[in-house]
Amino acid sequence: MKIIIAPDSFKESMCAEVAAKAVMKGFKMVFPDAQYVCLPIADGGEGTVDAFIAAVGGERVTIKVKGPLGEPTMAYYGLLAARKTAVIEMAQASGLMLVAPEQRNPMLTSSYGTGQLIQDALDKGVSQIILGIGGSATVDGGVGMLQALGAVFYDDKQNVLGTGGKVLNQIAKIDISGLDSRLLDCSMSVACDVDNPLVGTRGAAAVFGPQKGATPEMVVELEKGLNRLADVIEQVKGQNYRHLAGGGAAGGISVAAAAFMNAQLKPGIDIVIEAVKLEQEIVDTSLVIVGEGSMDGQTAGGKAPIGIAKVAAKHHVPVIALSGVLGDGVEGLHQEGIDAFFSILPRLSKLDEALTQGEINLQQTAYNVATVLKIGQQL
Structure with missing residues (x-):
C-alpha cells in the first residue's frame, strides 16, 4: 500500500x-x-521554500537585503537540488510580518528586497525562478523589485524616484536599459492565487491596501499611482496590464514581473504540483x-x-x-x-x-x- x-x-x-x-x-x-x-505543500506564501526543499531536495541561501521599510534584514530563498531552480518567497524580504502593526504603511513599504533575492539567485546561475508572492507588505506595483534589478524610475522633472507606494503617482518615465539582462534567459513563474486586477474596485489598492495598513485616503492615492504606473508601462511595452488576472496580487508586483520579466502567473498549487511531480507519484x-x-x-x-x-x-x-x-x-x-x-x-x-x-x-x-x-x- x-x-x-x-x-x-x-x-x-x-x-x-x-x-x-x-x-x-x-x-x-x-x-x-x-x-x-x-x-x-505550500501555495506561494510563507513556507513555500521549505516545502519545496523538503519535497525535492535543495538548500537555503541566506543573504542580507532591504526589508519593507528599507531596514537591513536577513532573508533566504531555496536552491533546489540541481541548483538551476530558485524558489523565492516575497514574504521573506518584503513580508507583512516583518513590519510591526503600528508601522504598516504601503505608502512607505517597498518590494526592493524581493528584487535583491532574485538578483542573488541570478548570480548563482539559476535558469528558473518560482516566485511566491503571498504575505506581502507592499502596494508599490513591483517598482522596488525592478529598481533592485536595475530599472530606474523618473518623475516629470527627470529626478530619480525613491521607493514605496508614495512614488507611484510621480512616475513619468521608466528606464529599463539597465535591467538585469539575465532575466531574459530565465523562466519565471509567479505563484498567484487570486484573480484581482491591478486597479479598480477589486484592485490592489482597494482590496489589499487596507490589509497592509492603508487608510481610505491612502487607498485613493495608491489607486491613482497604480493607474499612472499602468500608463507608463503601456508606453514602454505597448500593452495595457490594468486588467491582467492576478495583476493586483501582492500590491501589483505580478504586473511588473509579467511586463518586464516575462513571468507567467499561475495558481501556486499548480506550480507546486508540477515541481514535486505529483501526477507521476x-x-x-x-x-x-x-x-x-x-x-x-x-x-x-x-x-x-x-x-x-x-x-x-x-x-x-x-x-x-x-x-x-x-x-x-x-x-x-x-x-x-x-x-x-x-x-x-x-x-x-x-x-x-x-x-x-x-x-x-x-x-x-x-x-x-x-x-x-x-x-x-x-x-
Missing part, C-alpha cells in the same frame, strides 16, 4: 514538513509496512492525505488541498483531509474531491493550547483514521 502525505502548513502551529511527518508517524503505528511518500497510490490549519467552503477557491484532490480524482485515488478547524461550508468539499475530512482537535481548548499541541493532535488523529481504515479492511 502506497500513501502520499501532502499537507500544507498549519499556520502558527507547524510547517508542512512537520505536519507530514506527524501524519506518517500516526499511520505507521497501524500500517508499518506501507510505502509513505511525504510531499509537504499518484498513479500507483492507494490513498492521499492532505491537510491545513483551517478548512471551510472557501477552501474550494484554489487552496492546496483541493488542487491535490483534483489530481487524485483523475486517477480515482481517495483523499482524506485533516484540519485544525472545519468551518462553514466544509461539506461542499466532497464535490471537490475530498472523500472525508476530520478535525484534529480532540476537545475544546484555548487557541494557544491548540496551536502548541497541534503536532501531537495531528499524529493522534492520523492514528485514529488509520485504525478505522484497518478495521474496514477486516470487515
Whole structure:
C-alpha cells in the first residue's frame, strides 16, 4: 500500500514538513509496512521554500537585503537540488510580518528586497525562478523589485524616484536599459492565487491596501499611482496590464514581473504540483492525505488541498483531509474531491493550547483514521 502525505502548513502551529511527518508517524503505528511518500505543500506564501526543499531536495541561501521599510534584514530563498531552480518567497524580504502593526504603511513599504533575492539567485546561475508572492507588505506595483534589478524610475522633472507606494503617482518615465539582462534567459513563474486586477474596485489598492495598513485616503492615492504606473508601462511595452488576472496580487508586483520579466502567473498549487511531480507519484497510490490549519467552503477557491484532490480524482485515488478547524461550508468539499475530512482537535481548548499541541493532535488523529481504515479492511 502506497500513501502520499501532502499537507500544507498549519499556520502558527507547524510547517508542512512537520505536519507530514506527524501524519506518517500516526499511520505507521497501524500500517508499518506501507510505502509513505511525504510531499509537504505550500501555495506561494510563507513556507513555500521549505516545502519545496523538503519535497525535492535543495538548500537555503541566506543573504542580507532591504526589508519593507528599507531596514537591513536577513532573508533566504531555496536552491533546489540541481541548483538551476530558485524558489523565492516575497514574504521573506518584503513580508507583512516583518513590519510591526503600528508601522504598516504601503505608502512607505517597498518590494526592493524581493528584487535583491532574485538578483542573488541570478548570480548563482539559476535558469528558473518560482516566485511566491503571498504575505506581502507592499502596494508599490513591483517598482522596488525592478529598481533592485536595475530599472530606474523618473518623475516629470527627470529626478530619480525613491521607493514605496508614495512614488507611484510621480512616475513619468521608466528606464529599463539597465535591467538585469539575465532575466531574459530565465523562466519565471509567479505563484498567484487570486484573480484581482491591478486597479479598480477589486484592485490592489482597494482590496489589499487596507490589509497592509492603508487608510481610505491612502487607498485613493495608491489607486491613482497604480493607474499612472499602468500608463507608463503601456508606453514602454505597448500593452495595457490594468486588467491582467492576478495583476493586483501582492500590491501589483505580478504586473511588473509579467511586463518586464516575462513571468507567467499561475495558481501556486499548480506550480507546486508540477515541481514535486505529483501526477507521476499518484498513479500507483492507494490513498492521499492532505491537510491545513483551517478548512471551510472557501477552501474550494484554489487552496492546496483541493488542487491535490483534483489530481487524485483523475486517477480515482481517495483523499482524506485533516484540519485544525472545519468551518462553514466544509461539506461542499466532497464535490471537490475530498472523500472525508476530520478535525484534529480532540476537545475544546484555548487557541494557544491548540496551536502548541497541534503536532501531537495531528499524529493522534492520523492514528485514529488509520485504525478505522484497518478495521474496514477486516470487515
